[in-house]
Amino acid sequence: MASDAKPSLLAVEQAVRHFHIRASGSAGAGLLRAVDGVSLSLNRGQTLGIVGESGCGKSTLARLVVGLLPLTTGRILVNGGDLWEAGAAGQERRRQCQMVFQNPAGSMNPRRTVGASVAEPLQARGVRNTDDAVAQMLERVGLPAQFASRMPHQLSGGQQQRASIARSLIAQPALVVHDEAIASLDISLQAQILNLLVELQEDMGTAYLFISHDLAAVQAISHRVIVMYLGEIVESANTRDFAERPQHPYSIALRAATLTPDPVLERQRGEIALRGDVPSPMNPPSGCRFRTRCPMAQPICAEHKPLLREVGPEHHVACHFVGPTSTQGALPC
Numbered sequence: 001m002a003s004d005a006k007p008s009l010l011a012v013e014q015a016v017r018h019f020h021i022r023a024s025g026s027a028g029a030g031l032l033r034a035v036d037g038v039s040l041s042l043n044r045g046q047t048l049g050i051v052g053e054s055g056c057g058k059s060t061l062a063r064l065v066v067g068l069l070p071l072t073t074g075r076i077l078v079n080g081g082d083l084w085e086a087g088a089a090g091q092e093r094r095r096q097c098q099m100v101f102q103n104p105a106g107s108m109n110p111r112r113t114v115g116a117s118v119a120e121p122l123q124a125r126g127v128r129n130t131d132d133a134v135a136q137m138l139e140r141v142g143l144p145a146q147f148a149s150r151m152p153h154q155l156s157g158g159q160q161q162r163a164s165i166a167r168s169l170i171a172q173p174a175l176v177v178h179d180e181a182i183a184s185l186d187i188s189l190q191a192q193i194l195n196l197l198v199e200l201q202e203d204m205g206t207a208y209l210f211i212s213h214d215l216a217a218v219q220a221i222s223h224r225v226i227v228m229y230l231g232e233i234v235e236s237a238n239t240r241d242f243a244e245r246p247q248h249p250y251s252i253a254l255r256a257a258t259l260t261p262d263p264v265l266e267r268q269r270g271e272i273a274l275r276g277d278v279p280s281p282m283n284p285p286s287g288c289r290f291r292t293r294c295p296m297a298q299p300i301c302a303e304h305k306p307l308l309r310e311v312g313p314e315h316h317v318a319c320h321f322v323g324p325t326s327t328q329g330a331l332p333c
């Protein structure tokens with residue numbers, strides 16, 4: 001039966017992005033599975049946080065979502081239409097998705113004024129006189145309008161990141177992807193930028209895909225949280241459920257790594273500390289990709305890949321030992 005429901009603003013369906021790696025030195029050639037079957041959706045005006053260690057495929061996913069990188073397989077839909085549709089419709093969908101990068105200096109052209117960089121997305125839409133809009137947008141992100149005539153190097157890191165945010169929002173996109181957007185700032189500036197993003201979202205109704213290795217920052221700003229490990233989603237939940245009770249062993253370990261020292265929690269941390277490095281996405285472990293670092297791993301974990309299963313309302317976990325329908329019993333801990 002056809003549904004009357006509006007499509008999600010963003011729907012990522014089984015997104016795969018592999019890279020062919022050439023042999024170099026002692027390293028052999030092969031296929032690097034950066035994003036390996038990721039599905040997610042995001043509604044208008046909401047924030048979806050994506051967290052995971054370095055190398056888990058977060059930035060690759062970000063670049064896929066804003067159309068900076070083509071998919072190997074899968075689909076990305078914006079308002080129900082394909083991001084890569086040929087012609088004006090696809091171009092308009094890609095314009096609806098803007099991005100803020102980790103390095104604010106890198107997203108501003110060093111040879112152009114701040115105002116010229118901020119104006120670019122409007123000019124791409126054919127707007128000629130952008131001065132007033134740039135001045136207003138700079139003020140909305142907490143910068144004096146006169147900063148439009150400055151060069152990027154004359155701004156501090158925090159001011160540059162505010163200007164990058166102004167640039168991302170000036171053409172009123174439906175979605176902004178923030179890839180480690182606060183990682184280069186000190187803690188107090190990080191909090192200011194998170195507050196600013198929340199205020200701007202309330203004002204403008206923009207949806208955010210907020211990508212970070214920092215679980216606390218992701219939880220502070222997101223309505224929902226997705227945890228990625230080696231190119232795959234291992235847990236997805238609304239932020240309150242996730243903050244109260246993460247269920248995948250990797251999520252529990254990530255949270256333990258961010259907890260403040262406390263004798264009881266320290267003991268927990270000892271049981272589920274993250275040991276070793278993320279394995280190579282060119283040769284991921286069989287079965288569950290987390291098994292080489294999981295303190296609860298059992299033989300089945302090497303043989304069968306755990307599927308993402310519902311463990312509660314809108315809460316999904318990919319572990320053989322988590323969930324009401326688990327056939328393997330409770331987590332062996």
Ligand SMILES: Nc1ncnc2c1ncn2[C@@H]1O[C@H](COP(=O)(O)OP(=O)(O)O)[C@@H](O)[C@H]1O
Pocket residue numbers: 019032033034052053054055056057058059060061281
């Ligand atoms: N253009 C590329 N060519 C080859 N490998 C890449 C490319 N971009 C990313 N990778 C690899 O894909 C994996 C995921 O990288 P990335 O998406 O940057 O992860 P994250 O942002 O979570 O740190 C890494 O192993 C990285 O080296």
Ligand code: SF4
Pocket residue numbers: 248249250288289290291292294295296297298301306318319320321
């Ligand atoms: S499936 Fe096995 S290895 Fe993977 S997270 Fe669950 S217990 Fe750990």
Ligand SMILES: [Mg+2]
Pocket residue numbers: 058059060180
């Ligand atoms: Mg990254």
